[in-house]
Amino acid sequence: MIELRNVSKSYNKGKVKAVDDLTLVVRPGEIFGFLGPNGAGKTTTLKMIVGLLKPDAGTIAVNGLDTQTNDLACKAMTTYVPDYPAIYERLTGLEYLNFIGDVYGVPKAERLQRIEKWLEIFELTKAVGNPIQSYSHGMKQKIVLTAALLPAPRVMILDEPMVGLDPRSAHQLKELMREHCDQGKTLFFSTHIMEVAEKLCDRIGIINKGRLIACGTMDELKKLDAEPDQSLENIFLELTEP
Amino acid sequence: MRRLPSLVRVGLKANFGLSVLHYRIFKEKKDRWIVLVVALAAIGLGPTIYGYLHFLKIIYEILLPLGQQQAVLAFGVLSGQMLVLLFGLYYVISAFYFSRDLEMLIPLPLKPVEVMASKFAVILVNEYLTIAVFVLPVVVYFGILSKAGLPYWVNSILVYLLLPVIPLSIVSLLVIGMMRIVNLSRKKDALIIIGSLILIAAGIGLQFVFSRSMGSHPDPQAMLHFFTSPDSLLKQVGAVFPPSVWATQALAGGFSGAGLRNLLLLIGVSLALFYGILVLSERLFYKGLIGIGEIAGRKKALSREELGRRVSSGRRPVRAIFAREWRIMNRTPIFLLNGVLVVILVPILFVIMARAGGGRGDNAMILKALTSAKPLLVTLISACFMAVSGSLNGTASSTFSREGGQFWMSKVIPVSPREQVTAKFLHSYIIALLGIAASSIVLVLMIRLRIDDMLPAFGLAIVASVALTAVGMIIDLARPILDWTNPQKAIKQNLNVLFGFLADIGILVTLGFLLSFLMKIGLSANGLVIVLFAVLLILAAVSAEILLKLADRRYREIEV
Numbered sequence: 001m002i003e004l005r006n007v008s009k010s011y012n013k014g015k016v017k018a019v020d021d022l023t024l025v026v027r028p029g030e031i032f033g034f035l036g037p038n039g040a041g042k043t044t045t046l047k048m049i050v051g052l053l054k055p056d057a058g059t060i061a062v063n064g065l066d067t068q069t070n071d072l073a074c075k076a077m078t079t080y081v082p083d084y085p086a087i088y089e090r091l092t093g094l095e096y097l098n099f100i101g102d103v104y105g106v107p108k109a110e111r112l113q114r115i116e117k118w119l120e121i122f123e124l125t126k127a128v129g130n131p132i133q134s135y136s137h138g139m140k141q142k143i144v145l146t147a148a149l150l151p152a153p154r155v156m157i158l159d160e161p162m163v164g165l166d167p168r169s170a171h172q173l174k175e176l177m178r179e180h181c182d183q184g185k186t187l188f189f190s191t192h193i194m195e196v197a198e199k200l201c202d203r204i205g206i207i208n209k210g211r212l213i214a215c216g217t218m219d220e221l222k223k224l225d226a227e228p229d230q231s232l233e234n235i236f237l238e239l240t241e242p
Numbered sequence: 243m244r245r246l247p248s249l250v251r252v253g254l255k256a257n258f259g260l261s262v263l264h265y266r267i268f269k270e271k272k273d274r275w276i277v278l279v280v281a282l283a284a285i286g287l288g289p290t291i292y293g294y295l296h297f298l299k300i301i302y303e304i305l306l307p308l309g310q311q312q313a314v315l316a317f318g319v320l321s322g323q324m325l326v327l328l329f330g331l332y333y334v335i336s337a338f339y340f341s342r343d344l345e346m347l348i349p350l351p352l353k354p355v356e357v358m359a360s361k362f363a364v365i366l367v368n369e370y371l372t373i374a375v376f377v378l379p380v381v382v383y384f385g386i387l388s389k390a391g392l393p394y395w396v397n398s399i400l401v402y403l404l405l406p407v408i409p410l411s412i413v414s415l416l417v418i419g420m421m422r423i424v425n426l427s428r429k430k431d432a433l434i435i436i437g438s439l440i441l442i443a444a445g446i447g448l449q450f451v452f453s454r455s456m457g458s459h460p461d462p463q464a465m466l467h468f469f470t471s472p473d474s475l476l477k478q479v480g481a482v483f484p485p486s487v488w489a490t491q492a493l494a495g496g497f498s499g500a501g502l503r504n505l506l507l508l509i510g511v512s513l514a515l516f517y518g519i520l521v522l523s524e525r526l527f528y529k530g531l532i533g534i535g536e537i538a539g540r541k542k543a544l545s546r547e548e549l550g551r552r553v554s555s556g557r558r559p560v561r562a563i564f565a566r567e568w569r570i571m572n573r574t575p576i577f578l579l580n581g582v583l584v585v586i587l588v589p590i591l592f593v594i595m596a597r598a599g600g601g602r603g604d605n606a607m608i609l610k611a612l613t614s615a616k617p618l619l620v621t622l623i624s625a626c627f628m629a630v631s632g633s634l635n636g637t638a639s640s641t642f643s644r645e646g647g648q649f650w651m652s653k654v655i656p657v658s659p660r661e662q663v664t665a666k667f668l669h670s671y672i673i674a675l676l677g678i679a680a681s682s683i684v685l686v687l688m689i690r691l692r693i694d695d696m697l698p699a700f701g702l703a704i705v706a707s708v709a710l711t712a713v714g715m716i717i718d719l720a721r722p723i724l725d726w727t728n729p730q731k732a733i734k735q736n737l738n739v740l741f742g743f744l745a746d747i748g749i750l751v752t753l754g755f756l757l758s759f760l761m762k763i764g765l766s767a768n769g770l771v772i773v774l775f776a777v778l779l780i781l782a783a784v785s786a787e788i789l790l791k792l793a794d795r796r797y798r799e800i801e802v
Contacts, residue, residue, distance in 0.1 A: 047802075050653075050654050051653055051654060052650055052653050052654065052801065052802050053801045054798065054799070054801065071798075072656050072657075072658060073656075075654060075655065075656035076656035078654075079654075080654050082650060086647040086648050086650065087648060087651070088566065088570060088648055088651075090569065090570045090573040090574055091566070091569060091570070094544070094549075094552055094553070095569065097553075098552075098553065098554040098562075099562050099565075099566055100655075101553075101554065101556070102554060102556060102557045102558075102559060102561070102562035103559045103562055103563070103655045103656065103657050104655070104656060105556065105559075106556070107556060108553065108554070108555040108556055111553055111554075111556075112549070112550055112553045115549070115553055116546075116549065125543050125544070125549075126543035128544060128549075129543075129544045129548075129552075131573075
């Protein structure tokens with residue numbers, strides 16, 4: 001579970017409010033999609049949850065633990081995939097996975113079984129012994145996803161995870177996101193792909209100019225629109241109209 | 243070539259981070275303290291520059307009656323050019339082949355020669371700033387001392403602008419040629435390292451040959467000639483790199499025949515070499531550049547058994563982070579050249595230079611006399627040499643900066659900042675120990691240091707290195723450079739590395755003052771070593787504690 005209470009974050013000494021008094025709860029077993037125009041505050045919110053940015057105000061809790069006071073415990077049950085896979089290019093894929101396994105304390109048997117499974121699914125078995133430098137953008141994205149799945153985290157935070165993935169890998173990712181949450185775990189991700197959000201998410205939040213302007217299930221969002229049965233894309237465009 | 247000025251403008255802004263700095267200082271109102279630090283550093287340099295000028299004046303006054311005063315100019319000019327020749331290699335390789343903006347520039351409708359010329363111009367501006375410290379005081383002070391007229395000052399501007407062009411062009415020509423060959427191979431990183439080492443070795447070898455060819459065993463006839471010819475000393479100094487003689491004579495000669503002749507020679511050779519680069523770059527630059535970042539992967543997949551064997555059974559986080567640091571440092575050519583290789587190469591260079599300069603005889607005799615007369619001094623100087631050899635590389639003071647855009651991983655992993663910093667400390671410290679070991683071997687070979695002098699020196703150096711390593715890391719942690727696009731920026735162009743050097747030297751000089759005070763109050767040799775050892779232990783403990791405390795705070799504060 002992820003709970004954000006009155007979280008705010010600004011840049012330029014308070015001149016630019018990136019996230020403004022955000023309150024949001026993502027429940028266990030839930031895939032939560034986070035939508036918003038460019039610069040709306042999506043990445044800032046995700047980065048605050050994983051500890052890359054410090055909120056100016058408010059509290060964030062992961063499974064009941066405050067991310068500021070219990071940072072290591074929160075990090076131990078959370079993994080994060082950034083929007084751009086900036087990872088250790090000079091390591092091989094396997095060295096990188098071993099590193100993640102070591103720092104999250106994943107035992108050897110589970111490590112081997114999960115690495116084999118995800119490498120197979122993402123078709124990385126051939127490349128895993130090569131330096132990450134030799135990977136394509138999509139392959140880098142897949143190795144970061146594999147690393148994020150390796151500790152079998154209770155909470156996964158993904159920032160635009162579909163970018164750079166081929167249709168087969170994107171499909172696999174959606175399956176594994178569902179599988180992850182069916183085990184009672186939590187998944188919070190941002191995306192610009194409306195269809196993915198519409199089909200995959202249990203609940204959706206729309207953020208604009210740092211404020212949460214809509215949040216709920218697809219049905220609940222549809223009720224916000226005067227015209228019945230609008231697509232998520234139309235709802236999004238209307239709500240975020242400049 | 244019409245697009246060149248705008249390419250250079252963008253290159254300069256990106257290189258010096260002008261836009262980012264402007265944004266931070268004036269918009270975000272962060273980093274304002276940098277202005278203060280730079281001002282303080284400039285003030286702090288005052289006494290050093292004063293000392294340097296004083297030294298120049300003494301030399302000038304000694305040489306003036308002999309008519310050899312131009313050698314002072316040659317010394318300044320030569321040190322500037324040598325700096326470009328030796329360190330330009332790193333700048334050129336990383337700017338021409340490893341800056342990330344190249345990926346953006348290659349698809350643009352620009353000629354290879356334009357891209358290369360813009361990169362060359364940016365390095366040139368960098369070099370003007372780098373050599374200023376060595377060259378400007380000499381040129382300006384010589385002008386004042388010799389009451390030089392307008393021709394000297396006019397020529398000095400021209401000569402200063404031309405000064406880095408020849409050495410930088412030579413380095414560029416060699417690098418462009420080398421990278422063309424490197425790019426043909428699959429083992430590119432290894433070849434870059436081997437190639438750079440060969441170029442450095444060739445450079446040192448050539449200078450060795452030049453200086454030997456000037457003759458180090460003068461007969462009486464030659465001695466007479468030496469003292470009657472006004473520029474003989476200048477030529478001896480400049481023999482290492484002849485363009486420095488042309489530059490000196492262009493300066494000293496003013497608008498006279500000799501002055502203009504040498505100025506023309508300097509301009510001519512600079513232009514010819516620069517033209518050579520343009521021609522060569524049009525043919526070879528992109529062939530060496532395109533695909534240099536590509537690493538050919540193994541075609542064969544890992545078998546199930548192999549995968550099972552290579553999946554680790556779980557290292558402690560400190561060991562895992564240490565392994566990461568070690569691998570990334572040693573597999574990134576620019577980092578390797580500035581880290582492990584520096585600590586091994588610098589002591590070797592000492593040996594080569596000592597052997598090249600005037601043979602072994604005199605130095606060894608002096609050192610031998612010293613070792614028997616003042617054993618304490620030998621121990622202390624040896625310890626200082628070892629500590630400096632171990633610490634004067636940028637490993638510790640770039641340890642956080644080297645992570646760059648990947649620092650996000652250090653922020654999200656469930657490993658405490660203290661453990662992460664401990665692993666990083668161990669990595670930097672082991673490199674320092676390598677330097678101490680290499681310099682110990684040099685001391686044994688060069689001055690036949692006895693084991694009973696060596697052991698205390700070794701002990702002092704390894705304790706001193708704890709503090710020096712921790713201080714370097716503290717400096718980098720206070721303000722890591724994480725937004726670089728060119729690995730050179732993380733280590734070679736990282737001001738933290740310079741501040742780290744200055745702090746290390748400051749600590750050693752302060753310890754020197756403390757020792758001289760203790761000697762004055764009549765403490766015995768053994769007592770001195772024990773006091774020094776205790777002081778170093780306290781320094782090590784205090785600096786390590788500060789580092790760990792700072793880690794707790796900074797890992798939370800740094801936002802990525």
